[in-house]
Amino acid sequence: MSDGLVVENVSFSYGSRQALSDVGFHVERGRFCALLGPNGAGKSTLFGLLTGLFTTPSGTIRIAGHDMRRTPRSALAALGVVFQQPAVDLHLSVERNLRYYAALHGIAGREANQRIAEALERLGMAERAGEKVSALNGGHRRRMEIARALLHGPAILLLDEPTVGLDAATRQSITNHIHALATEQGLTVLWATHLVDEVRDDDRLVVLHRGAVRADGEAGAVRGERTIGDAFLSLTEGPMS
Numbered sequence: 001m002s003d004g005l006v007v008e009n010v011s012f013s014y015g016s017r018q019a020l021s022d023v024g025f026h027v028e029r030g031r032f033c034a035l036l037g038p039n040g041a042g043k044s045t046l047f048g049l050l051t052g053l054f055t056t057p058s059g060t061i062r063i064a065g066h067d068m069r070r071t072p073r074s075a076l077a078a079l080g081v082v083f084q085q086p087a088v089d090l091h092l093s094v095e096r097n098l099r100y101y102a103a104l105h106g107i108a109g110r111e112a113n114q115r116i117a118e119a120l121e122r123l124g125m126a127e128r129a130g131e132k133v134s135a136l137n138g139g140h141r142r143r144m145e146i147a148r149a150l151l152h153g154p155a156i157l158l159l160d161e162p163t164v165g166l167d168a169a170t171r172q173s174i175t176n177h178i179h180a181l182a183t184e185q186g187l188t189v190l191w192a193t194h195l196v197d198e199v200r201d202d203d204r205l206v207v208l209h210r211g212a213v214r215a216d217g218e219a220g221a222v223r224g225e226r227t228i229g230d231a232f233l234s235l236t237e238g239p240m241s
């Protein structure tokens with residue numbers, strides 16, 4: 001368990017507004033975990049804590065065995081992040097965007113070339129390396145951002161609603177790629193979404209609602225005889241926070 005993702009007793013408030021209360025779950029190494037929650041559930045707040053954007057006033061976060069409070073640099077070095085809002089330079093090529101990001105992590109020269117080639121290959125983007133990002137469709141831009149998040153070799157990949165605005169076929173292709181990274185390469189994945197059709201029965205599933213964990217387990221077991229959509233609705237009914 002030490003090399004996966006551990007969240008224990010995490011609470012967080014914006015002033016008097018409590019956004020997370022006593023949230024805890026563990027994701028084992030190499031698992032794809034869907035973090036499912038409706039708008040306002042607290043997903044972005046949790047991502048803010050996992051990525052060091054906010055400090056954790058209470059509770060423990062361990063990333064690949066590194067405690068966020070005691071060894072934040074090691075914890076963050078083990079993390080790859082795909083944020084909800086794309087942050088890429090549209091006027092540069094895919095390869096140039098990745099090269100800048102690699103340089104930020106102190107990776108240059110032949111090592112950078114090799115990692116960029118590998119990351120693009122993994123996401124099925126090798127032939128687009130020389131294209132300007134502005135010429136790519138939304139799905140390919142997203143894949144490029146995922147490739148970029150993998151360049152420094154993170155143990156854990158966080159994705160905050162990465163398929164927003166993409167069509168169904170593209171969404172499925174991207175979720176397939178990320179599942180393959182988990183099963184084939186041992187990457188631990190936390191995938192935040194409010195789209196129930198992105199969750200598969202053999203995924204780990206954590207349902208967050210009004211800042212609290214409402215369900216935690218293998219998705220097939222959490223839904224039981226219900227569809228995942230019905231299970232989600234019954235777990236998240238009641239007023240929004």
Ligand SMILES: Nc1ncnc2c1ncn2[C@@H]1O[C@H](COP(=O)(O)OP(=O)(O)OP(=O)(O)O)[C@@H](O)[C@H]1O
Pocket residue numbers: 014017018019037038039040041042043044045046194241
């Ligand atoms: N900067 C802020 N100041 C005050 N309250 C906030 C702030 N950001 C979020 N909140 C509140 O915290 C709670 C959790 O919000 P959060 O954005 O983490 O949810 P979310 O699950 O990411 O929702 P969404 O899918 O809409 O992004 C909500 O009640 C929200 O209104």
